Amino acid sequence: MPNFFSAPSAASTPILFATKNTWDAVAASLPALARAFAIASGFTAKPGECLALPGESGQLASVLFGLEDDPAKANPFHAGQLPAKLPAGVYHFGNAPHDARLAALGFALGSYRFGRYKKAEPYAASLVPPEGTDATDLTRMAEAAMLARDLINTPPNDMGPDELAAAAKMLADEFGAAYRCVIGDELAREFPLIHAVGMASPRAPRLIDFTWGEASHPKVTLVGKGVCFDTGGLDLKPSSAMLIMKKDMGGAANVLALARMVMDAKLKVRLRVLIPAVENAVSGNAFRPLDIFPSRKGLTVEIGNTDAEGRLVLADALTLACEEKPDLLIDLGTLTGAARVALGPDLPPFYTNDEALAADVTRHAQAENDPLWRLPLWQPYDAWLDSKVADLNNAPSGGFAGSITCALFMQRFVTAETRWLHADIYGWTPKAKPGRPEGGECQGARAFYKLLSERYG
Known part of the structure; x- marks a missing residue:
């Protein structure tokens, strides 16, 4: 992990934030040489504009960085651009950005580089945490995001069900969690939908299962979709849609990131x-459209589309989760293109019938700059899941409300008394933005961590 943060140091260099409205005042506060250099360089405090200023002997004396004028419209992670722009060294905020805590977190998140296959030197700039911020908690959240990004960015030849299970076991072992993994014939008997989705691949499907914490504490269960690569099955995806399907285990990666934060913070x-971990492959024994399979819950499922596989593997896992009556059940999965059509890549929808839970999630998502938006479990659409030959169909025809009908499908496998939340994440940043490099992304996990911290800290 890169060193995001450093201890206070007399040698740290100040970063001075300026907007177009405050630039004159910031310029007036600079030594004459630095002010003249900034003016000659044409610095205008445009958002994201960065300029290193010299001291009397030519050394780096300070750094100017532009921000938006209106805090309500500003990107709280704009400081995430700094690690890539700064020379090696230790820095501190010389004046206050719009939100110092989120700016520091953005700085840490912007320090990420994926260098497993192509050499990428870590950025050499570190930040003295702003006074009053919890550097330990910021580090915890940044390191969890790095874990999720690394797992998602790893290509499927090196991140199949077995490798995902190994990553989960490594995390479980680090925090002393009890780990088990169900594979093979036992999986076929106990979790027939997980087995059906994964049986065409030579890489055996499995259910990853680990527990941590005192048995007397409230039960919180996290379920993550671990489809390590999704061809679409026999309803084959076009090649353009397969290009980022290494991210289809993004739900699992984000669940592991969230679990890491929970365990590291020692929440009560x-x-x-x-994590149902599978590869949705194509072979002679692949599951087919119109096949009918039993589920762990006993409901029979007709396959309307083999590319709607994520909800199938999650259905069996959610059934298992509900069997021990958790106090809170959260699932994350990269499930539907419909969610992206509705809300784009940066704003995952979430679903719950618990009004207090929905309000808390919305509040923490906003506070953490970890966007989530509630969509309804619209019961009139539930009938669309009906099948003439089975209890339900995994992919109703018509094409409308795809994310909602997916959530309604999964609700069929959650007991009515369970406090449940489902998030349909994207797990990917298509184009780099401050604090969010292009590639695998940690979505929702920080907001859920803060929710759990508030409730069980």
Whole structure:
């Protein structure tokens, strides 16, 4: 992990934030040489504009960085551009950005580089945390995001069900969690939908299951979709749609990131993590459209589309989760293109019938700059899941409300008394932005961590 933060140091260089409205005042506060250099360089405090200023002997004396004028419209992570722009060294905020805590977190998140296959030197700039911020918690959240990004960015030849299970076991072992993994014949008997999706691949499907914490504490269960690559099955995706399908285990990666934060913070929960890990491949024994399979819950499912596989593997895992009556059940998955059509890549929808939970999630998502937007579990659409030959169909025809019908499908496998939240994340940043490099992304996990911290800290 890169060193995002440094201890206070007399040698740290100040970063001075300026907007177009405050630039004159910031310029007036600079030594004459630095002010003249900034003016000659044409610095205008445009958002993201960065300029290193010299001291009397030519050394780096300070750094100017432009921000938006209106805090309500500003990107709180704009400082995430700094690690890539700064020379090696230790820095501190010389004046206050719009939100110092989120700016520091953005700085840490912007320090990420994926260098497993192509050499990428880590950025050499570190930040003295702003006074009053919890550097330990910021580090915890940044390191969890790095874990999720690394897992998603790893290509499927090196991140199949077995490798994902190994990553989960490594995390479980680090925090002393009890780990088990169900594979093979036992999986076929206990979790027939998980087995059906993964049986065409030579890489055996499995259910990852680990628990941590005191048994007497409230039960919080996290379920993550771990489809390590999704061809679409026999309803084959076009090649353009397969290009980022290494991210289809993004739900699992984000669940592991969230679990890491929970365990590292020692929250007072009995945590359980369930990850159905499969590869949706094509071969002679692949599951087919119109096949009918039983589920762990006993409901029979007709296959309307083999590319709607994520909800199938999550259905069996959610059934298992509900069997021990958790106090809170959260699932994350990269499930539908419909969610992206509705809300784009940066704003995942979430679903719950618990009004207090919905309000808390919305509040923490906003506070953490980890966007989430509630969509309804619209019951009139539930009938669309009906099948003439089975209890339900995994992919109703018509093409409308795809994310909602997916959530309604999964609700069929959650007991009515369970406090449940489902998030349909993207897990990917298509184009780099401050604090969010292009590639695998940690979405929702920080907001959920803060929710759990508030409730069980």
